[in-house]
Amino acid sequence: MAFNLRIRGMSEFQIVEVISGVRAHAANGVSAESEFGSPEEYTSSFPKGNGAHVGLA
Template identity: 85%
Template sequence: MSESQIIEVISEVRAHAANGVSAEAEFGTPEEYASSFPKSKRRTRGVRVVTAAVLIAIAYGVTVLALMVLFNFDIRAVTGPVTLWPALLIIVLGVLGGFLIDYLRPPPRANRA
């Protein structure tokens, strides 16, 4: 769930508790209440960076193959003896960048009134 949805649910539970109604009596145990919400995956910025890096690396591989087949161009003249180093470098930098983006991201602020 998104942060705003979580805040909304917590506010609703607190409002019921403030009216003298037991939250557990109204909503059930915390585990039961949590399982009543739909499960959805959230993609972080880091996952998006890794996905983009992998797609770019695949596009590089397809381009290299197409250049070799269609135009008889050998990419090793540009990249050196190892044809897939650029693709490997893109993937490694994407994974590292994605990890750092998620790891160094500051925690979200809650809108507290």
């Protein structure tokens, strides 16, 4: 999922926020895939970012 979010241009902070939200649902006994769909489907629901990545040239 993180990879898919990165190629959409999301910042590392945004990626951590998204993944934390998915993990919170999973911690409550809800299957992440049943709640959000496949990682590819879920990440495609986010708008493409500006492509700026911290630590990448």
